[in-house]
Amino acid sequence: MSMNHGKTLATLSVHAGLTPNEHRAVVTPIYQTSTFSFDSADQGAALFKGEEEGYIYSRMGNPTVQGLEDAIAALEGGHKSLACGSGMAAIHSALATLLSAGDHLICSDAVYGPTCSLVENVLTRMGIENTIVDTSNLAAVKKAMRPNTKVIFVETPGNPTLVVTDIAAVAEIAHTGGAQLIVDNTFMTPILQQPFRHGADVVVHSLTKFLNGHADVVGGVIVAKDEASYKQFRTALNHFGGVLPPFESFLVHRGIKTLALRMQRHCESGMKVAKFIEAHKAVEWVRYPGLESHPQHELAARQMSGFSALISFGLYGGLEAGKQLMDSVSLWTLAVSLGGVESLIQHPARMTHASMGAEARQRGGITDGLVRISVGIEDVDELIEDLDRALSRYKASMPAGVATSAV
Ligand code: LCS
Numbered sequence: 001m002s003m004n005h006g007k008t009l010a011t012l013s014v015h016a017g018l019t020p021n022e023h024r025a026v027v028t029p030i031y032q033t034s035t036f037s038f039d040s041a042d043q044g045a046a047l048f049k050g051e052e053e054g055y056i057y058s059r060m061g062n063p064t065v066q067g068l069e070d071a072i073a074a075l076e077g078g079h080k081s082l083a084c085g086s087g088m089a090a091i092h093s094a095l096a097t098l099l100s101a102g103d104h105l106i107c108s109d110a111v112y113g114p115t116c117s118l119v120e121n122v123l124t125r126m127g128i129e130n131t132i133v134d135t136s137n138l139a140a141v142k143k144a145m146r147p148n149t150k151v152i153f154v155e156t157p158g159n160p161t162l163v164v165t166d167i168a169a170v171a172e173i174a175h176t177g178g179a180q181l182i183v184d185n186t187f188m189t190p191i192l193q194q195p196f197r198h199g200a201d202v203v204v205h206s207l208t209k210f211l212n213g214h215a216d217v218v219g220g221v222i223v224a225k226d227e228a229s230y231k232q233f234r235t236a237l238n239h240f241g242g243v244l245p246p247f248e249s250f251l252v253h254r255g256i257k258t259l260a261l262r263m264q265r266h267c268e269s270g271m272k273v274a275k276f277i278e279a280h281k282a283v284e285w286v287r288y289p290g291l292e293s294h295p296q297h298e299l300a301a302r303q304m305s306g307f308s309a310l311i312s313f314g315l316y317g318g319l320e321a322g323k324q325l326m327d328s329v330s331l332w333t334l335a336v337s338l339g340g341v342e343s344l345i346q347h348p349a350r351m352t353h354a355s356m357g358a359e360a361r362q363r364g365g366i367t368d369g370l371v372r373i374s375v376g377i378e379d380v381d382e383l384i385e386d387l388d389r390a391l392s393r394y395k396a397s398m399p400a401g402v403a404t405s406a407v
Pocket residue numbers: 086087088089112155159184186187205206207208218219220336337338352
């Protein structure tokens with residue numbers, strides 16, 4: 001396992017981010033307070049001026065939140081991080097901090113639906129131009145660069161197509177053109193992918209997924225590579241206001257303590273389930289970066305240290321067959337989100353990526369028949385049995401004419 005600051009990521013997951021506290025508690029306590037008192041008027045003023053270090057008001061910083069932020073920064077090999085109220089708050093805050101009217105943004109075509117809508121429908125209203133491209137196609141990224149390009153935003157692997165973008169190559173294109181690269185590392189976590197090592201300038205996450213891991217918090221984070229970048233985001237976030245509260249921060253930090261262990265299990269089970277799906281007669285195609293059939297398997301193996309738990313596939317019976325599968329499983333929960341201990345199944349075209357619109361989905365290769373699953377940490381043989389049962393039921397109930405000879 002790779003190391004940051006001389007410690008393995010497994011050790012950092014357990015120990016990083018313990019805020020010093022008077023009773024020597026071994027986990028950072030919950031400081032459920034909105035404000036912090038000053039010793040004197042002059043001391044309060046000194047804190048505001050930045051001449052003294054300390055807490056002022058929980059939108060501007062809180063020890064519990066700080067513990068989580070320190071843990072994530074350490075795991076990502078970044079400088080400092082900022083916990084936000086959701087993954088979308090982190091993405092919006094990061095983009096709105098770095099971009100001004102008249103600037104241009106390049107964004108991957110396969111991203112979480114609302115990220116695409118934010119870029120195309122919201123940022124355009126603020127005068128921010130965009131080009132949406134397949135960022136796994138380096139020639140297309142180069143071609144999209146303009147003199148006013150300030151940011152390239154990449155989600156890799158992309159949600160839900162699992163297309164893999166070469167972070168180092170795109171970082172070079174960005175830097176040559178004077179732009180910064182933001183990587184959404186949600187699908188991988190710092191355990192499996194370290195974007196800063198490949199030249200990324202900013203890393204964002206939805207904490208709602210693997211980092212928290214227990215489907216009970218919505219949160220996000222921006223990780224900054226140096227003090228100048230951190231200060232820029234900190235100042236902006238104080239104004240935008242979308243910070244993560246102390247209790248949620250405590251829960252996510254607790255989740256992170258088992259992150260390395262969970263990711264190991266997610267990867268092992270993900271591979272087993274992907275192989276089962278690939279071999280099933282009802283399955284027309286499958287995408288999992290760990291399978292040799294993935295078009296960028298070699299890049300994935302180079303850039304990631306594991307392939308995580310997201311799998312996309314299509315059945316021969318298309319959308320109708322996919323719907324029947326989702327309605328027939330019992331151990332897999334039919335729900336959006338991903339990266340939790342429980343296995344989930346969902347239909348991107350009508351759920352997570354509905355807000356993109358049909359044209360944008362087509363551009364990003366998000367077909368109507370695509371089914372996305374997130375493999376949890378239950379017994380993998382039971383998960384496979386349940387899928388197998390649901391696929392067999394689907395075969396038996398296929399209306400004549402929909403099933404192909406391969407089913
Ligand atoms: N980035 C990625 C890659 C995501 O998958 C999501 C949410 C976000 C950012 C936004 O994070 P949030 O604001 O929800 O914390 N992805 C979801 C999904 O695929 N199903 O439900 C949510």
